[in-house]
Amino acid sequence: MTTETARPVLDDRRWKALGVCLTAGFISLLDVSIVNVALPSMERGLGASEATQSWVVSGYALAFGLALAPAGRLGDLRGRRQALLFGLALFTAASVGCGLAAGPTWLVVFRLIQGAAAGVVAPQTSGLIQQMFQGAERARAFGFHGSVVAVSTAVGPLVGGLLIEAFGTDNGWRWVFFVNVPIGVAALVAGHRLLPRLPVPGDRREKFDPVGVLLLGSGVLALLLPLVQEQQWQGRAKWALLPVGALLLGAFWMWERAKSSRGDAPLVDLGLFSLRSFTLGTLISLTFFGGLTTIFFVLSLFLQNSLGYTALGAGVTILPFAVASAAGAALGGRLVTRYGRGLVVAGLSGVVLGLLGVVLAVQLVPGRDAGWAMALPLVVAGVGSGLTVSPNTTLTLTLVPVRRAGAAGGVMQTGQRIGSAVGIAVVGAVYFAHLAARGPATKALQLGLLTAMAIILVALVLAVVDLRARQTHPGRDDLAPAPPRGLGESGAGEKAASGA
Incomplete structure (x- = not known):
């Protein structure tokens, strides 16, 4: 990295x-x-x-x-x-x-x-x-x-x-x-x-996630489309896209978890x-x-x-x-x-x-x-x-x-x-x-x-x-039980703006 x-x-x-x-x-x-x-x-x-x-x-x-x-x-x-x-x-x-x-x-x-x-x-x-x-x-x-x-x-x-x-x-x-x-x-x-010309922040060896892009993009599209077209699309059939979007986003969540568990970059x-x-x-x-x-x-x-x-x-x-x-x-x-x-x-x-x-x-x-x-x-x-x-x-x-x-x-x-x-x-x-x-x-x-x-x-x-x-918990910005894998690297001075 x-x-x-x-x-x-x-x-x-x-x-x-x-x-x-x-x-x-x-x-x-x-x-x-x-x-x-x-x-x-x-x-x-x-x-x-x-x-x-x-x-x-x-x-x-x-x-x-x-x-x-x-x-x-x-x-x-x-x-x-x-x-x-x-x-x-x-x-x-x-x-x-x-x-x-x-x-x-x-x-x-x-x-x-x-x-x-x-x-x-x-x-x-x-x-x-x-x-x-x-x-x-x-x-x-x-x-x-x-x-x-x-x-x-x-x-x-x-x-x-x-x-x-x-x-x-x-x-x-x-x-x-x-x-x-x-x-x-x-x-x-x-x-x-x-x-x-800052250093590339991520690892260049990490691969892009086209399946994740497809699942996330189609899920967001299914959620947004009936909302932004609410006045133009008459009838109730358009709202059927909302549960479809929710299912696609759920599939995206599971895919990303599977990639993380295999050690791949999501x-x-x-x-x-x-x-x-x-x-x-x-x-x-x-x-x-x-x-x-x-x-x-x-x-x-x-x-x-x-x-x-x-x-x-x-x-x-x-x-x-x-x-x-x-x-x-x-x-x-x-x-x-x-x-x-x-x-x-x-x-x-x-x-x-x-x-x-x-x-x-x-x-x-x-x-x-x-x-x-x-x-x-x-x-x-x-x-x-x-x-x-x-x-x-x-x-x-x-x-x-x-x-x-x-x-x-x-x-x-x-x-x-x-x-x-x-x-x-x-x-x-x-x-x-x-x-x-x-x-x-x-x-x-x-x-x-x-x-x-x-x-x-x-x-x-x-x-x-x-x-x-x-x-209730002074001095603790984040109340998670433990830092997630790969997220404990925010660097010096990061907590200065936390307001804790």
């Missing part, structure tokens, strides 16, 4: 290299939400049908989620620098293809490639942070990462609205994709210069799940993103379809959340080493409080002025979101050995994608069901937000359980 040296960690270029990683992560996450406001422009300028529009949105999410875990493992085995640059180059080229698409079919094809490329980039970012930083500096780096996640997700509608305003409804949708190109090219040039080291910090942190992330993503979903629909806001106006209304979330994430990266899981509990509580404020705001200030009324509650929710994402990522990955960081980050982010799909399906069903019954749009929004809040409350309960366990 290759050894990890201290020299790359102490390299002064690591903060500049982090900027490259965060730029790549920014444009890949921006494309999750930026296209939502461009769908009417695609319909007018390209003749995109509802089915095409659905695949432009859901196809990206599907390909993104399917690529995460295999790409993370590939980075562990072959080098994260190379994997990040490859993913970024593919993403940039696919963005050009999307913008130049001559017809709806080509747009969907390039959008799928773009999503897969984003799935290659994402786990390399968290893996490189693990590899380049330790202790308090790692927590700060994850704080910046959390700011990027928050800003890119929430600012998408605003950027999309500005581009549509600038380039018109016929061709504005093309610039939603073209905007990635200069950023991607600049990040590629900077990445070749600044990303350090796609995902199941020993990670005997780390309490990793298991609970992943579950918190899954449930939190299940509620968080739906906030922008129902707010954008309500503001544009019910209050008559433009795409730009809807983006400006959501902007306070993005700014506050970025500030909260940067602050959380600095405070997590002092307060640990308690910071996540405080952050989740702030999100719940902010959502309650939005529910009250639209009730007390109906009509077009509701956007102003919900600004302060969105700031509260945004700060809470920032105090949740980056500290939870730090705590989740703190005991994961660097050689497994890519696969672990891929698993965690796959959970986020599954949570987002489940949340949008559930909250969307509540929102649209109330509208279909000809109920008031304000009531539909309130019910949708309350449903999102209930999902986030699950994350809050998990965080409280973890916090109480840490208080």
